[in-house]
Amino acid sequence: MDNPVETVGDEAIKNAILIAGPTASGKSALALSLARQTNGVVVNTDSMQVYSVLRLLTARPDDDDLAAAPHHLYGHVDPRASYSTGRWTDDVQQLARSGLFENRPPIFVGGTGLYFKALLDGLSQMPPVPENARQKWREALAREGPGALHPLLAERDPEAARLIRPTDGQRIVRALEVHDASGRPLSHWQKAKGKPLVDGASAKLIVIEPDRAKLAERISRRFDLMMDNGAVDEVRALAAMSPDGAAPVMKAIGVRELMAVDRGEMLLADAIERAKIATRQYAKRQMTWFRNQFGPEWERTPLKD
Template sequence: MSVATSGIENSGTSEGRIKNATLIAGPTASGKSALALKLAERDGGVIVNADSMQVYDVLSVLTARPGTDDLRRARHFLYGHVSPATAYSTGTWLRDVAVLADSGLFDDRPPIFVGGTGLYFRALAEGISEMPEIPTEIRDRWRWRLNEEGAPRLHRLLMRVDSEVAMRLKASDGQRIVRALEVLEASGRSILKWQADRGHPMIDLATARFIVIEPERDLLVKRIDLRFDRMLDNGALDEVKAITAMRLAPELPAMKAIGVRELAAAIAGETSFDEAIERAKIATRQYAKRQSTWFRNQFGPEWQRIGGEAGRADETAAT
């Protein structure tokens, strides 16, 4: 059987520690969460977040985390459990999944992984390379230097100490530049060498089910616009005010959540709210298109492809 995300043959066994998993991927607003809830209720399963933005607290509405009614219908895990001041990674997410698996949670409750972050699904199906633990003082120092000196200067430094990595990164990509520098300092080994060590699947590929939702473009655009309007009605502005008050570094992933920058600009009087809302909707549509392209190009034939109608309870309930 081919590896679930890329179609590349897995050189090891397909038997991972998590059996009978269902993976549901799709672009934002495609109906993933509605489908996950239906399956969880039908099969007695638990839902595990596989979206890199829904891990952060504070931004519950703006990242479309499951609401109170959804939480009553099924148990949900790895939602809103990370401070926005943290640069949460795919590796950390996979370790959090492993903790759930080791707790015995999935022994009699089939897990349903649902989200829009392709790298999370790849990590489940292929594993990822183990990375060294980074001491807090090293991590904090490099993030302080990023804030003080800027990404281009640290990129030039990386070019001197690990040119092979530096040439693969944009000079503006502060998070990946800092990651490469901290790994090199903490381990004395290039991040490329760590990445070259192949991991093992977390899920048992033979018993897993793979689903990707591919909604029609016109339907998806409509649902994106409707959902953002509902976010505003449900407190998205208050969340942006709260996270802005934390004065976090703009390079942190949580600060890049769609709607934060746009609504913050309107709150600050730098643009009108109508313009900010339209920009956020456009950014969401563009993001959804990138997600769909990634899933189409990266997911192999073992992924069952369904239309957006299959997962939705109604046109405004999707996440």
């Protein structure tokens, strides 16, 4: 990339590189290669890799990667915290305001589609939610489960309910607490777009589209390596912190399975197989989302070995 990166005040970040793709598709390796070529800065664009403790299970860059190029917004959030897309965009804006991207292109890499949408389309301005309302719905989720709350959401916000899976407790709770706080449905607030963080016209957009069979092999191999390198110890460390059962970090694949092993509720071999299946299913959902949401301006590239 020949042009210098421009960030003036809160203007959109110019000449950024965005790399999206499903889990285990080689995104981080591609980002690191481009960072070396462009003297760039790698910025995490994955909602699970923001959390501390779970370095292995969330496949955060290792020490060698961190030494090879600057990496930001990795492992900086307490697992007990509820970290949102809005907080992530605030963190990106703080990096931009610091001047970090003035002479080094930011390379946004990850698998969280909503983060990329926020970068390019802006984020809807949501109303503040009082802590008592937030806690009310978290407790309801823990007590009743997402299946019981989804019909309630359908009554209050049919449009949001159509778009949110009945098993997605975090998003169901978010929609209900926004309705409680403002008296208006989440869909109302989402229609009011915010300001893009990245200038799409000058950005390089890349989405990795791997062969599914090849990706499945990589997923299996990577999870085995996670286990060999201490993933069980990570999960035990997380459990010792007593995170809320509805905390976003609990959605990290492998967490609930390995916790069940520690409680004697599941055999380790079964937990590993379930985690691999869940990872393949998650990758499929990611690929479907990218295919449906990303237009022709995105460069499609196969998985790189």
